[in-house]
């Protein structure tokens with residue numbers, strides 16, 4: 356199929372973009388990398404009258420670290436660029452690993468980090484990494500700019516806190532501490548995750564001081580599993596802690612079944628991936 360007719364505009368400032376997005380009559384839509392939106396237009400799952408291309412707005416293509424050590428990724432930063440950036444690779448390796456699981460090089464060359472976060476496919480890697488890393492989202496709109504925590508950003512499948520007349524201008528990721536791992540199961544290389552997990556572990560001697568466990572493909576949003584985090588935290592790392600974390604997944608994770616996998620298969624695979632990810636993350640605390 357072909358898209359329905361639409362106008363195209365490439366504003367040069369955020370206020371200009373917001374003015375275009377305020378034009379309700381044309382049902383405008385932001386386009387960034389186009390790697391999710393353009394296929395949706397082709398299938399007529401979206402029928403905007405105006406595309407607002409934000410990739411030419413000066414400043415939105417910046418990737419910087421601020422004085423507090425937080426990483427700022429602007430809305431026009433492509434996934435491939437973020438994945439290859441030495442700052443990201445050394446300071447936020449969990450994010451770099453998650454980026455490496457997205458589709459294929461061609462997709463990552465065009466797709467943006469922020470576009471994936473706003474699109475919010477529940478099987479996508481970046482929303483899960485963002486929740487694990489406690490990212491913050493800077494959203495510009497008609498009444499000013501607001502910052503939303505990751506816990507409040509992902510609302511439902513394909514829905515975030517960003518309203519139709521708003522723009523996600525950047526994602527801010529606090530410094531990443533401790534060991535990390537990102538594991539996922541896919542039918543073929545480059546597919547969305549059937550199930551996946553991001554793990555962060557902080558160490559105190561031989562014990563886990565803190566753990567963060569977030570799954571993708573396990574619900575309508577990234578799923579944080581406090582029961583698994585509690586099973587790991589405060590214990591000496593080893594088989595008993597891993598068994599407890601595994602049991603927490605089997606007891607508390609409630610993924611859905613679909614054409615790709617049954618719910619039971621997803622849950623069992625999630626438990627297996629968690630054990631593997633925790634082991635890797637712990638090794639990386641040394």
Ligand SMILES: Cc1cc2nc3c(=O)[nH]c(=O)nc-3n(C[C@H](O)[C@H](O)[C@H](O)COP(=O)(O)OP(=O)(O)OC[C@H]3O[C@@H](n4cnc5c(N)ncnc54)[C@H](O)[C@@H]3O)c2cc1C
Nearest residue numbers: 385387388389390391392458466467470471479523546547
């Ligand atoms: C073959 C193929 C395989 C893929 N595999 C994967 C995969 O394995 N894992 C994965 O996570 N993704 C995958 N993707 C999706 C890819 O990561 C997209 O790049 C991403 O989902 C959207 O980013 P984008 O910049 O292309 O956004 P676009 O397609 O331009 O936009 C996506 C949506 O977000 C909105 N939007 C974009 N940026 C902003 C912003 N700054 N503010 C407000 N709204 C905004 C748009 O209006 C639109 O609704 C795949 C895509 C393809 C085509």
